[in-house]
Amino acid sequence: MLSGEVLLAVILASVLLVAIPGPSVIFVIGRSLSLGRGGGFLSVLGNEAGGIPLVVAVSLGVGAIVAESIIVFTVIKIVGASYLIYLGVQSIRHRRQGLDAKGQSDEGRASGWATFRQGFLVGQTNLKTIVSFLSLHCRNSWTTARDESRCI
Numbered sequence: 001m002l003s004g005e006v007l008l009a010v011i012l013a014s015v016l017l018v019a020i021p022g023p024s025v026i027f028v029i030g031r032s033l034s035l036g037r038g039g040g041f042l043s044v045l046g047n048e049a050g051g052i053p054l055v056v057a058v059s060l061g062v063g064a065i066v067a068e069s070i071i072v073f074t075v076i077k078i079v080g081a082s083y084l085i086y087l088g089v090q091s092i093r094h095r096r097q098g099l100d101a102k103g104q105s106d107e108g109r110a111s112g113w114a115t116f117r118q119g120f121l122v123g124q125t126n127l128k129t130i131v132s133f134l135s136l137h138c139r140n141s142w143t144t145a146r147d148e149s150r151c152i
């Protein structure tokens with residue numbers, strides 16, 4: 001059972017994580033605006049599917065390695081930022097393609113798998129997700145002082 005202090009800390013951390021938009025939120029909003037509801041939905045599905053391997057990795061202890069290694073953390077951060085920049089540049093370069101007479105994009109119907117895959121990669125490289133999973137997993141898995149040393 002969680003104590004009142006721990007429950008309050010988890011609630012506060014959750015509120016802060018939701019209130020401060022990260023790369024995933026910005027990506028999904030951008031995709032929804034450019035591709036419409038269907039493209040936004042596929043982006044969300046891909047993004048959330050990208051979080052599943054992160055949960056598994058953190059559960060297996062890989063998240064602690066990422067948190068402890070500045071090099072690995074920085075590489076993941078640079079790869080994620082580079083991919084978001086790439087997607088942004090591609091959106092700007094192709095902003096006029098795929099618009100019908102009303103200015104609506106039909107790209108979402110034609111490239112659903114690509115939209116899902118892009119969302120998956122954004123979800124995979126979202127350090128905010130890795131750190132939040134790691135901190136909550138470690139908090140809930142502490143059984144002895146020895147176990148505590150594996151967490152941040």
